[in-house]
Amino acid sequence: MKKILVTGPSWVGDCMLMQPMLMRIKQRYPDCLIDILAPAWTAGLLDALPEVHQVIVNPFPHGELNIMGRYQLGVQLRAAQYDQAIVLPNSLKSALVPFFARIPLRTGFVGEMRYGLLNDARKLDKTILPLMVERFAQLAEARGASIPRPLSNPRLTVPAGKLEASLQKLGLTLNQPVAIFCPGAEYGPAKRWPVAYFAQTAQRLHDTGYQVWLMGSAKDREVAEKIVALGNPATRNLCGSTDLTDAIALLSCADLVISNDSGLMHLAAALDRPMLALFGSSSPQFTPPLSAHATVVKLDIECSPCFKRVCPLGHFNCMNQLTPDRVWEKIEQLIA
Secondary structure, eight states: OOOOEEEOOOOOHHHHHHHHHHHHHHHTTOEEEEEEEEEEEEEHHTTTTTOOOOOOOSSSSOHHHHHHHHHHHHHHGGOOOOSEEESSSSSSGHHHHHHHTSSEEEEEEEOOSTTTTEEEOOOOOOOTTHHHHHHHHHTSTTTTTOOSSSSSOOOOOOOHHHHHHHHHHTOOOSSOOOEEEHHHHHTTTGGGGHHHHHHHHHHHHHHOOOEEEOOGGGHHHHHHHHHHHTTTTTTTTHHHTTOOOHHHHTTOOOEEEEEEEHHHHHHHHHTTEEEEEEEESSOOOOOOOOOOEEEEOOOOOOOOOOOOOOOOOSOOHHHHTHHHHHHHHHHHHHHH
16 A cells, blocks of 8 residues: 655645645555645644545744754654655755655655755646646656646535534524625735725625625734724624634535635635635736636736735735726626
């Protein structure tokens, strides 16, 4: 039985985009066991993926080298006798644990002087593989082989009873259609639609009979409170009140999702919910929502995408000019 250790990404959305690669590994090796080395905050998602055998918590904070700690973790993992490691991040430090674990085949893309750590280092051709999901999937193939197209989209299912449990836990009901807003974006403010625009859109949805829930991490609570304060007292601020399993369950019942380019956007896409995905500083040509029910809303202006955390020009036109009226036109098309 083949045993594979995947060093996963640090972001929830990227972990969702990893799933087609895991599907492909299972196609090639149906009986294999796939363990994922990933941060603790992604475990709620990874545990929900049927391809994953076990999640091993990566205890190292983002950016921390800690060679001794990585060596000790690698030594602990030697007993598992993995046949292959697939390293998705391009950093040197992400390749250390598989090397210290003495995993015989260590696969990943060339990056940060990792030639000694990876013995199956691949060169990435970004023109052939423009999407992140394609780049991940390529590492499931043998060296020199092409990925099968079309790739399967990520997909999530919610266990029976989980939705009802999450609704009860948070005091929510489904007596009205549900619109879920995801107003945060961990990467930075340049990916976030303005608070006032979310607030205005919430008001219009309330007027058409929707209940509106705001979803995100505890870091998004303040932004969500501002949306509520701007004329939306009936809107439920759930930011920081849900764990990842609750978030997946609640997204599964949404009649409409409006999201910035974020991890929750990718979860909603994997659940095939009707969604508007708002893009500003980032690009749907790299990390689009992979669902036939998702609509990308973006302005084609000269300076976008810039991939910056904060607008480098100071005007933030990529989002400021994406007005609520423009978005409402798309909402009407979806809910029609």
